Amino acid sequence: MSITVSVPCPTCSGCARPAWSESPAPRWAALAGTARVEWADGTLCSLPLDSRELFPRAESLPLPGEERVVRVHGPFLADGRVPFWALFEPALAALNGLDEYPELMRNCALIACTPLAVLARGGGYAWLRVRVEEVTKLVEAADRFPPSAVGSLEGLLPPGGAGMTSSQVASGGLLYYCWSIQSNIGCWAVCTDDEHGMAVLLYGEWAFDQDDVALGHRPLSPSETALLRAAWPDPRPGRNG
Numbered sequence: 001m002s003i004t005v006s007v008p009c010p011t012c013s014g015c016a017r018p019a020w021s022e023s024p025a026p027r028w029a030a031l032a033g034t035a036r037v038e039w040a041d042g043t044l045c046s047l048p049l050d051s052r053e054l055f056p057r058a059e060s061l062p063l064p065g066e067e068r069v070v071r072v073h074g075p076f077l078a079d080g081r082v083p084f085w086a087l088f089e090p091a092l093a094a095l096n097g098l099d100e101y102p103e104l105m106r107n108c109a110l111i112a113c114t115p116l117a118v119l120a121r122g123g124g125y126a127w128l129r130v131r132v133e134e135v136t137k138l139v140e141a142a143d144r145f146p147p148s149a150v151g152s153l154e155g156l157l158p159p160g161g162a163g164m165t166s167s168q169v170a171s172g173g174l175l176y177y178c179w180s181i182q183s184n185i186g187c188w189a190v191c192t193d194d195e196h197g198m199a200v201l202l203y204g205e206w207a208f209d210q211d212d213v214a215l216g217h218r219p220l221s222p223s224e225t226a227l228l229r230a231a232w233p234d235p236r237p238g239r240n241g
Contacts, residue, residue, distance in 0.1 A: 002080030005115045009075040009209050010124020016077040018084070019212045026203060027151035029214035030144075031110050031136060033085025035204060036073040036211045038094065044069055047120045047127045057091035062111055062132045070113070074124045075209055083112040083133045087204075087213045098190070099178060102171035102238035105190050108138045108202065110215045136215060138190060141201040145217040153224055155205065156189050157231050166231075171238025177228070184208065191220075191228075198225045 006016040018034075019025075025032035039058040047069075048055050062068050070086070078084040088111050093104040112134035119127040136144065158166045158179035166179035175193050180186030190202040200218040204211070220228065 002114045002116065003118065004080050005072065005076065005078045005118060005126060005128060007072060007074035007076040007121075007124065007126050010073070011208050016075045018077045018079075019210075020214075025212070025214050026216070026218070028148035028200075028216050028218040029203070030141075030216040031085055032212065032214045033087060033110055034072075034076065034211060035087040035206070035213050036076055037086035037088075037113075038071040038073075039088055040069040040071070041091070047071075049120065049122050051122060051125055057094055058088075059091050061090075061107060061109055061137070062088060062135060064132050064135055066132045067116065068113075068130055068132060069119065069127065070130055071125055071127050073211075076126075078113075078115050080115050083114045085110045085112055085213075087111075098176045098188075099167045099169050102169040102174070102176050105171060105174045105176060106137075106139045108190070110136045110213065112136075138202050138215065141215055142192060142199060142217050145215075147199070147217050147219045149219065149221075151218070153200065153218070153220070153228075155187050156200070156203070157227060168232040168235040169238055170235035175235055177232065197222075198228065 008016050020032050041056045041058040043056050088109045090104045090107045093101045113130040114133055115128050115130050117129045163182035169176050173194055175191045178188035185207045188204045189200050192199045198220040202215050204213045
Protein backbone atom coordinates (compact mmCIF):
# COMPACT_ATOMS: atom_id res chain seq x y z
CA MET A 1 0.00 0.00 0.00
CA SER A 2 1.38 3.39 -0.98
CA ILE A 3 1.91 6.16 1.56
CA THR A 4 2.51 9.90 1.65
CA VAL A 5 6.00 11.01 2.70
CA SER A 6 6.80 14.50 4.00
CA VAL A 7 10.33 15.58 4.95
CA PRO A 8 10.86 19.26 5.90
CA CYS A 9 13.84 21.32 4.82
CA PRO A 10 16.70 20.60 7.27
CA THR A 11 18.20 24.09 6.82
CA CYS A 12 15.27 26.43 7.23
CA SER A 13 12.75 24.00 8.78
CA GLY A 14 10.37 25.00 6.05
CA CYS A 15 7.55 22.84 4.81
CA ALA A 16 8.12 19.84 2.61
CA ARG A 17 7.33 20.41 -1.04
CA PRO A 18 7.38 18.50 -4.31
CA ALA A 19 9.99 19.29 -6.95
CA TRP A 20 9.50 22.48 -8.98
CA SER A 21 6.72 23.72 -6.68
CA GLU A 22 8.25 27.16 -6.11
CA SER A 23 8.73 27.82 -9.82
CA PRO A 24 7.45 25.78 -12.76
CA ALA A 25 9.54 23.12 -14.49
CA PRO A 26 10.96 24.14 -17.88
CA ARG A 27 8.17 24.38 -20.44
CA TRP A 28 9.95 21.97 -22.79
CA ALA A 29 10.27 19.24 -20.15
CA ALA A 30 8.34 16.00 -20.61
CA LEU A 31 9.14 14.77 -17.08
CA ALA A 32 10.15 16.65 -13.92
CA GLY A 33 11.35 15.34 -10.58
CA THR A 34 13.94 15.54 -7.83
CA ALA A 35 17.62 14.76 -7.36
CA ARG A 36 17.21 14.59 -3.56
CA VAL A 37 17.19 10.78 -3.70
CA GLU A 38 20.12 8.47 -2.96
CA TRP A 39 19.84 4.90 -4.27
CA ALA A 40 21.21 2.12 -2.07
CA ASP A 41 22.41 -1.12 -3.62
CA GLY A 42 21.02 -4.51 -2.68
CA THR A 43 23.75 -5.30 -0.14
CA LEU A 44 22.70 -2.61 2.35
CA CYS A 45 22.20 -4.43 5.67
CA SER A 46 21.60 -1.49 8.00
CA LEU A 47 20.37 2.06 7.50
CA PRO A 48 22.93 4.75 8.45
CA LEU A 49 21.26 7.24 10.76
CA ASP A 50 24.10 9.75 10.40
CA SER A 51 23.56 11.63 7.14
CA ARG A 52 27.36 11.86 6.68
CA GLU A 53 27.90 8.10 6.89
CA LEU A 54 28.72 6.39 3.60
CA PHE A 55 26.77 3.38 2.38
CA PRO A 56 26.88 1.15 -0.74
CA ARG A 57 25.32 2.98 -3.69
CA ALA A 58 23.53 1.34 -6.59
CA GLU A 59 25.59 0.79 -9.73
CA SER A 60 22.90 -0.76 -11.91
CA LEU A 61 19.80 0.94 -13.21
CA PRO A 62 16.61 0.09 -11.28
CA LEU A 63 14.07 -1.97 -13.24
CA PRO A 64 10.28 -1.63 -13.34
CA GLY A 65 8.63 -3.80 -10.72
CA GLU A 66 11.63 -3.86 -8.40
CA GLU A 67 11.51 -2.68 -4.81
CA ARG A 68 14.47 -0.50 -3.83
CA VAL A 69 15.72 1.28 -0.72
CA VAL A 70 16.39 5.01 -1.09
CA ARG A 71 17.22 7.93 1.15
CA VAL A 72 15.35 11.15 0.42
CA HIS A 73 16.39 14.58 1.68
CA GLY A 74 14.09 17.45 2.58
CA PRO A 75 12.36 19.44 1.50
CA PHE A 76 10.59 16.45 -0.01
CA LEU A 77 6.94 15.62 -0.45
CA ALA A 78 5.49 12.60 -2.23
CA ASP A 79 1.83 11.72 -2.39
CA GLY A 80 1.67 7.95 -2.57
CA ARG A 81 -1.34 8.10 -4.88
CA VAL A 82 0.93 9.38 -7.66
CA PRO A 83 4.53 8.15 -8.28
CA PHE A 84 7.29 10.72 -7.85
CA TRP A 85 10.11 11.01 -10.38
CA ALA A 86 13.67 10.73 -9.08
CA LEU A 87 17.04 11.07 -10.76
CA PHE A 88 19.22 7.96 -10.88
CA GLU A 89 23.00 8.28 -11.30
CA PRO A 90 25.37 5.30 -10.95
CA ALA A 91 27.32 5.21 -7.68
CA LEU A 92 30.53 6.95 -8.78
CA ALA A 93 28.65 9.79 -10.47
CA ALA A 94 26.25 10.15 -7.54
CA LEU A 95 29.15 10.47 -5.10
CA ASN A 96 31.61 12.51 -7.17
CA GLY A 97 29.64 14.22 -9.93
CA LEU A 98 29.12 13.68 -13.64
CA ASP A 99 31.96 16.09 -14.35
CA GLU A 100 34.31 13.53 -12.78
CA TYR A 101 32.68 10.52 -14.44
CA PRO A 102 31.14 11.83 -17.68
CA GLU A 103 31.14 8.35 -19.23
CA LEU A 104 28.30 7.53 -16.81
CA MET A 105 25.97 10.15 -18.31
CA ARG A 106 24.44 7.51 -20.56
CA ASN A 107 23.52 5.42 -17.52
CA CYS A 108 21.43 8.18 -15.92
CA ALA A 109 17.64 8.06 -15.89
CA LEU A 110 14.49 9.41 -14.30
CA ILE A 111 12.69 6.78 -12.25
CA ALA A 112 9.01 6.83 -11.31
CA CYS A 113 8.70 5.56 -7.71
CA THR A 114 5.82 4.75 -5.42
CA PRO A 115 6.69 4.99 -1.70
CA LEU A 116 5.73 1.80 0.12
CA ALA A 117 7.16 2.30 3.62
CA VAL A 118 9.18 4.72 5.73
CA LEU A 119 12.03 2.60 7.14
CA ALA A 120 13.74 5.27 9.28
CA ARG A 121 13.88 9.02 9.76
CA GLY A 122 16.61 11.44 10.74
CA GLY A 123 17.29 15.17 10.71
CA GLY A 124 16.07 16.29 7.31
CA TYR A 125 15.93 12.89 5.62
CA ALA A 126 14.01 9.62 5.50
CA TRP A 127 14.82 6.09 4.36
CA LEU A 128 12.09 4.64 2.14
CA ARG A 129 11.23 1.41 0.46
CA VAL A 130 9.87 2.25 -2.99
CA ARG A 131 8.47 0.33 -5.93
CA VAL A 132 9.93 1.21 -9.33
CA GLU A 133 7.04 1.94 -11.70
CA GLU A 134 8.79 3.29 -14.78
CA VAL A 135 12.33 3.95 -16.03
CA THR A 136 13.14 6.61 -18.63
CA LYS A 137 16.79 6.60 -19.67
CA LEU A 138 18.54 9.82 -20.58
CA VAL A 139 19.77 8.33 -23.86
CA GLU A 140 16.19 7.45 -24.87
CA ALA A 141 14.82 10.96 -24.41
CA ALA A 142 15.48 12.24 -27.93
CA ASP A 143 13.65 9.25 -29.46
CA ARG A 144 10.88 9.03 -26.89
CA PHE A 145 9.85 12.69 -26.64
CA PRO A 146 8.97 14.98 -29.56
CA PRO A 147 11.30 17.97 -29.95
CA SER A 148 10.13 21.16 -28.26
CA ALA A 149 11.24 24.71 -29.02
CA VAL A 150 9.42 26.39 -26.13
CA GLY A 151 10.96 27.92 -23.04
CA SER A 152 14.21 29.74 -22.39
CA LEU A 153 17.63 28.26 -21.73
CA GLU A 154 19.02 31.41 -20.12
CA GLY A 155 19.39 29.66 -16.78
CA LEU A 156 21.98 27.34 -18.28
CA LEU A 157 24.32 30.20 -19.16
CA PRO A 158 26.85 30.97 -16.39
CA PRO A 159 26.11 34.39 -14.89
CA GLY A 160 29.76 35.24 -14.25
CA GLY A 161 30.97 37.38 -11.38
CA ALA A 162 32.78 36.67 -8.14
CA GLY A 163 32.52 33.18 -6.74
CA MET A 164 31.21 31.65 -9.97
CA THR A 165 32.73 28.36 -11.19
CA SER A 166 31.82 26.36 -14.28
CA SER A 167 32.90 23.24 -16.11
CA GLN A 168 32.16 21.30 -19.27
CA VAL A 169 33.05 17.70 -20.14
CA ALA A 170 32.24 15.45 -23.09
CA SER A 171 31.84 11.72 -23.53
CA GLY A 172 30.35 9.61 -26.30
CA GLY A 173 28.44 12.39 -28.05
CA LEU A 174 27.09 13.82 -24.78
CA LEU A 175 28.09 17.11 -23.17
CA TYR A 176 27.77 17.96 -19.48
CA TYR A 177 27.61 21.63 -18.48
CA CYS A 178 27.45 22.98 -14.95
CA TRP A 179 27.95 26.21 -13.04
CA SER A 180 27.60 27.28 -9.43
CA ILE A 181 28.02 30.39 -7.31
CA GLN A 182 29.89 29.91 -4.03
CA SER A 183 28.36 26.43 -3.74
CA ASN A 184 25.02 28.10 -2.90
CA ILE A 185 23.12 27.82 -6.17
CA GLY A 186 23.81 26.13 -9.47
CA CYS A 187 22.57 24.74 -12.72
CA TRP A 188 23.60 21.84 -14.96
CA ALA A 189 22.54 20.04 -18.11
CA VAL A 190 23.34 17.07 -20.33
CA CYS A 191 23.14 17.77 -24.07
CA THR A 192 23.58 15.84 -27.28
CA ASP A 193 25.95 17.19 -29.91
CA ASP A 194 25.83 15.47 -33.30
CA GLU A 195 25.16 16.05 -37.00
CA HIS A 196 21.65 17.25 -36.14
CA GLY A 197 22.99 19.99 -33.86
CA MET A 198 22.71 20.37 -30.09
CA ALA A 199 19.79 19.51 -27.85
CA VAL A 200 19.21 19.57 -24.08
CA LEU A 201 17.95 16.27 -22.66
CA LEU A 202 18.47 16.52 -18.90
CA TYR A 203 18.47 19.75 -16.90
CA GLY A 204 18.86 20.52 -13.20
CA GLU A 205 18.68 23.49 -10.82
CA TRP A 206 19.79 23.37 -7.21
CA ALA A 207 20.06 25.54 -4.11
CA PHE A 208 20.02 24.88 -0.38
CA ASP A 209 16.31 24.09 -0.50
CA GLN A 210 15.88 22.57 -3.96
CA ASP A 211 17.45 20.00 -6.26
CA ASP A 212 15.14 19.69 -9.24
CA VAL A 213 15.60 17.83 -12.53
CA ALA A 214 13.75 17.77 -15.84
CA LEU A 215 13.97 15.41 -18.82
CA GLY A 216 12.84 16.09 -22.36
CA HIS A 217 14.06 16.94 -25.86
CA ARG A 218 14.88 20.60 -26.40
CA PRO A 219 16.85 21.21 -29.65
CA LEU A 220 18.90 24.40 -29.62
CA SER A 221 18.59 26.99 -32.35
CA PRO A 222 21.81 28.12 -34.06
CA SER A 223 21.85 31.28 -31.93
CA GLU A 224 21.30 29.32 -28.71
CA THR A 225 24.05 26.90 -29.70
CA ALA A 226 26.42 29.79 -30.33
CA LEU A 227 25.65 31.29 -26.90
CA LEU A 228 26.24 27.97 -25.18
CA ARG A 229 29.51 27.29 -26.97
CA ALA A 230 30.76 30.79 -26.20
CA ALA A 231 30.03 30.38 -22.49
CA TRP A 232 32.58 27.58 -21.98
CA PRO A 233 35.98 26.63 -23.38
CA ASP A 234 36.35 23.41 -25.38
CA PRO A 235 35.02 20.48 -23.36
CA ARG A 236 37.33 18.22 -21.42
CA PRO A 237 36.99 14.68 -22.84
CA GLY A 238 35.70 11.90 -20.63
CA ARG A 239 37.57 8.71 -19.90
CA ASN A 240 35.97 7.01 -22.89
CA GLY A 241 36.06 10.04 -25.15
